[in-house]
Amino acid sequence: xxxxxxxxxPEEIPxxxxxxxxxxxxxxxxxxxxxxMASPARSNSSGDRDYEYRTEVLTVEEVADGKTLATRxxxxxxxxxxxxQVIDAGDRRVVLFRKAKKTxxxxxxxGFAPPGRS
Numbered sequence: 001x002x003x004x005x006x007x008x009x010p011e012e013i014p015x016x017x018x019x020x021x022x023x024x025x026x027x028x029x030x031x032x033x034x035x036x037m038a039s040p041a042r043s044n045s046s047g048d049r050d051y052e053y054r055t056e057v058l059t060v061e062e063v064a065d066g067k068t069l070a071t072r073x074x075x076x077x078x079x080x081x082x083x084x085q086v087i088d089a090g091d092r093r094v095v096l097f098r099k100a101k102k103t104x105x106x107x108x109x110x111g112f113a114p115p116g117r118s
């Protein structure tokens with residue numbers, strides 16, 4: 001005889017149906033943008049973004065050899081230049097770098113000279 005506290009037979013497995021939301025339709029969800037490019041905003045004291053640009057011309061062989069481009073990128077990064085892109089220029093490739101311009105205020109040092117310098 002089954003236990004009176006149980007509403008199911010011991011051999012019977014209860015089937016629980018999930019609640020369905022009639023308002024939810026997957027087609028209604030907006031698609032994410034596939035080409036969203038975000039970069040950190042660097043600005044000077046006036047709120048404008050000012051950059052200096054520099055290019056280096058390399059041959060296709062120099063780009064493909066695995067050493068020359070890496071060396072150039074490392075040297076530029078040591079001088080605070082940031083890689084932007086490689087531009088196809090026929091039989092050559094142009095590497096574009098940029099660096100935030102320093103304002104006149106940033107160039108001037110403020111403060112006292114260390115002891116020993118008069």
